[in-house]
Amino acid sequence: MTRKFLTLAAGALMLGMSSMSALAAGKTIAVSWKTFQEERWKTDEAAIKAVVEAAGNTYVSTDAQGSAQKQAADIEGLISQKVDVIMVVAFDSDAILPSFKAASDAGVKMLSYDVLVEDPNALYVTFDNVGVGRIIAQEIQKVKPEGNYAFIKGDKGDPNATFLFQGMMEVLKEALDSGKVKNVCETFTDGWKPDNAQKNMEQCLTSTGNKVDAVLAENDGMASGVVAALEAQGMVGIPVGGQDGDLAAINRVALGTQTVSVWKNARELGKVAAEAANAIADGTDPTKIAGVGKFSGGAKGVEVNAILLAPTPITKANVSAAIDAGHITKDQACAGVAAGAVPGC
Amino acid sequence: MSNIPLIEMRDISIAFGGIKAVDHASVDLYPGEVVGLLGHNGAGKSTLIKVLSGAYKRDAGQIFIDGKEVAINNPRDAKALGIETIYQTLALADNVDAAANLYLGRELRTPFGTLDDVAMEAATRKVMHRLNPNFRRFKEPVIKLSGGQRQSVAIARAIHFNARILIMDEPTAALGPQETAQVGELIKQLKSEGIGIFLISHDLHDVFDLADRLTVMKNGKVVGSARTSDVDHDGVLGMIIAGKCPPGAIPGPGALQSAA
């Protein structure tokens, strides 16, 4: 899999975009959501709506309620309302392709948000998922460049578990080859379950006589199991990495029991996507938008224009970032932390 | 015998889906009396007595004990009224031992509220000895016993709790000659104690030997009732097979009308 895209720091991207969005006005930007069942989409929506309306454009939305048919009908309706841009969180990325084509034919600009739709005319805006594994490994390596690493991977049936691990290995390859870092345990975790991760970690510690210096868990839930296993051995404090930006994990980062939680800031994603939508509505060529690169990592290998946002590693140093972004309250993030001990608390 | 029957079942009806298993049947039973219930397979005998034992809820009809109407809506009601039943299917819990079956639903308990298995086993040994002196397998689940041994357990359960009314649905079907004779003796003894007994059997000899009266059913209806002294084998066979009432019998709703 070759990746032909640029991953840009989100900050730079936003700077480049804000100047453009000021020009747009009076356009209609629609979002077709796949579902509102899950809490997180509300966050995305708020961010998108704010950016769209700040530019003087109109925000409309539809909810497919978890049905591919309804989503197709939703898009049809939006086309007939003559909206300028449709951003789609696809429920079924294959089934929705004809709708994308119909929209493009009708002159509506398309964006696929978070979920890849392999239509060469649509701009894909998402987080760099493989990058998450890389960032976890980088952050751990920063604090523990040498030693025995344990890898608590996700469910063996989930391709994400493998992607994440690949990312980690890219970063650690050199250190592993030179023997600086040793892979002492590496287990998949049934169902990404924290309690399974705890058991796996306990067995890892038993089988190595506690000779583990750092743990790379593939998500925060499993990191909580890892930390519980470490606690029972009085080993709390050794570097532990995870991802998701779980509220409990951010609290652990502040407490120092977890080193990093890589966080995909939905607000950030919404903001970037909305700014891109504003620009496209104004007639800007997608390839001219800052941060756009080519991406062909989908199942069919179709090359699309894409903005791949780098996720944010939350460490003790920037717990405040999550608080400032409104992702977590100060009380939640700093529970049990002495005031002032951690920046932001 | 007194004039008030111990049990009177009046105009009992019950249907399963479309089948009228029991159709306006009436029977009665006096203290110290044995009444034989006869009829071909599927005539409704078991169903009728299951209404009495609380296993089935009747659709219509009344039940009187000592002349007073009673409500029998479940097996507990029946047992509370002193009605004990030996079911055709025996109704034993296969996976527990004889003592547990004997006391099922009314276990003996220690002062701490726990099961007093030893006391229950001791009592069981006593009753079983009376019925089946050769029985030794007190520790095994009843599913491992022979058909006759299982039947003995079912009989023991029915007679152990001072019943006033005893229902025996083909109690000797699986028993050997010796055990059958023993049950015969037992019935006579219980009768002499003033207990009323409904005896369902296909064996006319047994019925004539043990019963004071008999009632014949056919297709859910009562063909007729008679004192065993007033009819003979052939007459009863005619009632069972053809529904014809011989002169000594009082015809019921199920009797063949045209033949009269």
Next chain:
Amino acid sequence: MSKQQNSSANPALTDDGPIRRFLNATEIDTRMIGMIVALFAIWCAFDIASGILRGNFGGLLGGSFLTPRNLWTLLNQTASIAVMTTGMVLIIVMRQIDLSVGSMLSLVAVAGGVLQVYQLGPSLGVGHPAIWVLAIIAILALGTAIGAFNGYLTAYAQIPSFIVTLGGLIAYSGVAFLLAKGETVAPMDKTFKVLGGTIPASWIGPFWTWTLSFAACALIVFAIVNGRRQRVRFKFPLRPVWAEVTLAALGSIAVLGAAAVVNSYAWPPKLAENYAKENNITIPPGVEDKAGDAICMAGDAVVRCLEGLTLGTGYAAPVLIAFAIGAIMSFIATRTRFGRYVYAVGGNPEAANLAGINTRWLTVKVFALMGFLVGVSAIISSARLDAATNALGALNELYVIAAAVIGGTSLAGGVGTIYGAILGALLMQSIQSGMGLLNLPAAFQNIVVGTVLVIAVWLDQIYRRNVK
């Protein structure tokens, strides 16, 4: 003991071997012996294999499985499933099934977590002593209520329990997700965490471990003596005295042996060091040895060494809870009317009904009891993880049912023992933990656990056919 055995070699010449005679006399469940033998065989195999693949960490056979530490951990890992499987035995014995226990565990654990972390924590102040009490009460009550609801639908609405609880399996995890908003709810209340077994406060230490173990031995002896007295009272045939003594001895050896093992697992050095510092206990000087479990002072540094300060962990709270639940459930199953009815219904539901047992109400009670036990397990697992998530109980139903079945519970109903199911749970967790020690891929664990389940049932069939 051999003297007593000789005295029992009575005139009667039988062609039974000494083993058969021993089993007959003691009336020990031979199936249980089979399971224990299998368990030990698996333990030994893992110890040898882990020694070869991962190195020697003081295991009896050169590996890391047969070490006090691993066995201690194993017990903790088994506790949650073991608690639930005792209830599942009664459910299956009654010819029902409960597929919803895993989702139910997620739901009540998340509810307990949300109550502690989002409700009571902020309103009463984090660490308030009422928090853990209220959380436990809420979790147990909610579990019982959901179980009763399952039972009600099964018994009174006459929906097969398979369907009711299949619906529950799907629905309850959905509710758990909504309650948790897909998040991990953490951390648990400090005192609540004591029930999880991961922190020193939940380890009772050698003194209490020995005390409880001796009490258990006394109970065993009392039970045997009392049983004998009862049989004497009714002039029943008695077991030979040597058999009674052997039983008491075997039981006591097992209890005391287990106590010795958990007591010889020392606190992890770091925790021992912290404890010593906090309580002003002097750490003796000594020579550093990385292989030791004790801590000592080498100059100013605290190091590991062979001789020095060790603190035995003893049993951890979840294991004690599981033992207590096991004992209580065994008692309920065999010594109470409720238990007797459950088995009777399983043997012949119609007969039970005709005997005057209110089988519907009984069904509700059994499911409610299952729900209560799910609550207990939810407490153990969320305290142990120090977090509650909607994935916490996922798939637990399969392990709980598998443990009961491996332990000899017949899906046809009417047959099953509590201790068998607990052994089944231990057996399955042993395999999983063992595979974990070998660092084998999770896929292998699934293959092996699944295979063991099928083989166990197959062996059970053979056993039942051959042993009358």
